[in-house]
Amino acid sequence: MNIELELKIQAWLDNELSANEAAEVAALVATNTEAQALAAELKSLKAFVHANEPALTVPESREFYWSKIERAIAQSERVAPQSESAGLSPIFAWARSWLAPVAGLAAMIAVLIVIAPRSSEPEYSETDTPSEGGGVIHFKDPASGMTVIWFYDQAGNPIQNPDSIDNVEKPE
Amino acid sequence: MNVFVRKFIWSWAVAGLLVISSSLFAAAAEPSLNVEVRLVLGSEDGKPIPADFKKMDAALAKTLSRSFRWTEYYEGTPQKVQAPAQKSQKVKLDEECSIELKNLGGSKIEVKYFIGAKQIGKTVNTLPPQNWFTVGSVDKNNSAKFVMMRLVLEKAAKKETKESRN
Numbered sequence: 539m540n541i542e543l544e545l546k547i548q549a550w551l552d553n554e555l556s557a558n559e560a561a562e563v564a565a566l567v568a569t570n571t572e573a574q575a576l577a578a579e580l581k582s583l584k585a586f587v588h589a590n591e592p593a594l595t596v597p598e599s600r601e602f603y604w605s606k607i608e609r610a611i612a613q614s615e616r617v618a619p620q621s622e623s624a625g626l627s628p629i630f631a632w633a634r635s636w637l638a639p640v641a642g643l644a645a646m647i648a649v650l651i652v653i654a655p656r657s658s659e660p661e662y663s664e665t666d667t668p669s670e671g672g673g674v675i676h677f678k679d680p681a682s683g684m685t686v687i688w689f690y691d692q693a694g695n696p697i698q699n700p701d702s703i704d705n706v707e708k709p710e
Numbered sequence: 711m712n713v714f715v716r717k718f719i720w721s722w723a724v725a726g727l728l729v730i731s732s733s734l735f736a737a738a739a740e741p742s743l744n745v746e747v748r749l750v751l752g753s754e755d756g757k758p759i760p761a762d763f764k765k766m767d768a769a770l771a772k773t774l775s776r777s778f779r780w781t782e783y784y785e786g787t788p789q790k791v792q793a794p795a796q797k798s799q800k801v802k803l804d805e806e807c808s809i810e811l812k813n814l815g816g817s818k819i820e821v822k823y824f825i826g827a828k829q830i831g832k833t834v835n836t837l838p839p840q841n842w843f844t845v846g847s848v849d850k851n852n853s854a855k856f857v858m859m860r861l862v863l864e865k866a867a868k869k870e871t872k873e874s875r876n
Contacts, residue, residue, distance in 0.1 A: 640725070640728075
């Protein structure tokens, strides 16, 4: 008899098998002498252990212990926040809980206020000429980085060679 | 009220106060701009120029002559102008030419350009810290006038003030 059958017989004795399996094992035990002997041995062992197992009892009930644990948990929850702030002044306790998030938020806002508008500033924003018929030409010399705003009237275009200027931006 | 909701409202109230106070602080602390201004005349060969004008730095003259038809460029005495925030300041450059500077904050400056009493044009620009910003127009006798401006860095401005005191 293999180990699997031995375990099945043990499970059958402990009522751990399904009805079909239990029926199969019962049939085996009824017909097979080796299985019969093992079942009898296991039955007597079970009865022996059951009869000789020491039963320890405690004076208090299970409920008494659970209520004790419950009270201890509740007490520790009440005591923890008090003991945390016991050594701190109220202002410091307040600051401790608020300082980090507020400082983070303030830093973000400061970055947005100080950096964002300046980084998006255009190099120039607006130019106009009050005289009628006048005009204006913006250009930047790429080599020197010089920006020139040239005001002109209808008397003539002062630029010698407009094609030589790389990035003339005429006003709209 | 729920503790979480209360904390949320408080955090937004504090953030709002911070935004308002930092904006006010930024506006109050807007520094003056130190601007160097010089008048440059564009002329053709051989034409007389005022006695207090000297030949312009060759590199800058080359920059202008690359784009303009004038071949000779002369510069007047540079002026150091301190432009306080949000205040207009008139700068006279010669008998006819003047500008009005207004520091709009954040290196942004408004320049009104005058020949005599006539305003030729107005421009609002950010002054680049290293480069020249120039306004100009044709002048009488077929010459040209350029008003060149650039930011003077705070350290350089302080050094010059100290030297002039000594």
